[in-house]
Amino acid sequence: EAGVVQSPRYKIIEKKQPVAFWCNPISGHNTLYWYRQNLGQGPELLIRYENEEAVDDSQLPKDRFSAERLKGVDSTLKIQPAELGDSAVYLCASSPRVGTGANVLTFGAGSRLTVL
Amino acid sequence: TQLLEQSPQFLSIQEGENLTVYCNSSSVFSSLQWYRQEPGEGPVLLVTVVTGGEVKKLKRLTFQFGDARKDSSLHITAAQPGDTGLYLCAGGGDIIQGAQKLVFGQGTRLTINP
Numbered sequence A: 001e002a003g004v005v006q007s008p009r010y011k012i013i014e015k016k017q018p019v020a021f022w023c024n025p026i027s028g029h030n031t032l033y034w035y036r037q038n039l040g041q042g043p044e045l046l047i048r049y050e051n052e053e054a055v056d057d058s059q060l061p062k063d064r065f066s067a068e069r070l071k072g073v074d075s076t077l078k079i080q081p082a083e084l085g086d087s088a089v090y091l092c093a094s095s096p097r098v099g100t101g102a103n104v105l106t107f108g109a110g111s112r113l114t115v116l
Numbered sequence B: 001t002q003l004l005e006q007s008p009q010f011l012s013i014q015e016g017e018n019l020t021v022y023c024n025s026s027s028v029f030s031s032l033q034w035y036r037q038e039p040g041e042g043p044v045l046l047v048t049v050v051t052g053g054e055v056k057k058l059k060r061l062t063f064q065f066g067d068a069r070k071d072s073s074l075h076i077t078a079a080q081p082g083d084t085g086l087y088l089c090a091g092g093g094d095i096i097q098g099a100q101k102l103v104f105g106q107g108t109r110l111t112i113n114p
Helices: none
Strands: A005-007 A010-013 A019-024 A031-037 A044-050 A053-056 A065-068 A075-079 A088-095 A111-115 B005-007 B010-014 B019-024 B031-037 B044-049 B055-058 B061-065 B071-076 B085-092 B108-113
Touching: A005 A088, A010 A019, A019 A088, A019 A111, A031 A075, A044 A065, A044 A075, A075 A088, B005 B085, B010 B019, B019 B108, B031 B071, B044 B055, B044 B061, B071 B085
Parallel strands: A010 A111, B010 B108
Antiparallel strands: A005 A019, A019 A075, A031 A044, A031 A088, A044 A053, A065 A075, A088 A111, B005 B019, B019 B071, B031 B044, B031 B085, B055 B061, B061 B071, B085 B108
């Protein structure tokens, strides 16, 4: 079974440019998360989806960040315009439907963003 | 805001030694998870503990959830170079309900030298 797939793995852009990251979760996982991980730190939640609904986006900087999960499967995270402080690894994770027991998150390998 | 603090942040020891990593909070969590992350990869779940005082063993790794469910520890016996990585603890909501936001600690970077 394929895991959580993210692309691109690496992206280098100039500040003020836009950037987008794509995530394909594990088949059948209805919950999808976007986390940001700064160098040497733990992941911080940006947004959580239940199917196509964003149920927790309290930590998403909405002035420049946006996300969507059309049809409740793939998801895209966009930054426009990017700032130097946005340099980080953007991790996508998915988990099974609520009620199946363990809160098990499976992470993708991440997209490393460098803003120059 | 729930916060998790891990200690130490960095640990470098020789192969064969034992070590303990701590994860502490002033908040109560219904579940506590430990992940390991290798360079260029996402975190991988090692264990979930849900009951105060619970102890789980995974080969040479022993995980314990504090009685008050505010802290946890990870003990590694006879560390091996393959144990090298970033260890992250994460506190979550009601595990029975499933998908909840996890609060991560800042991580402990462990290096085992041959």
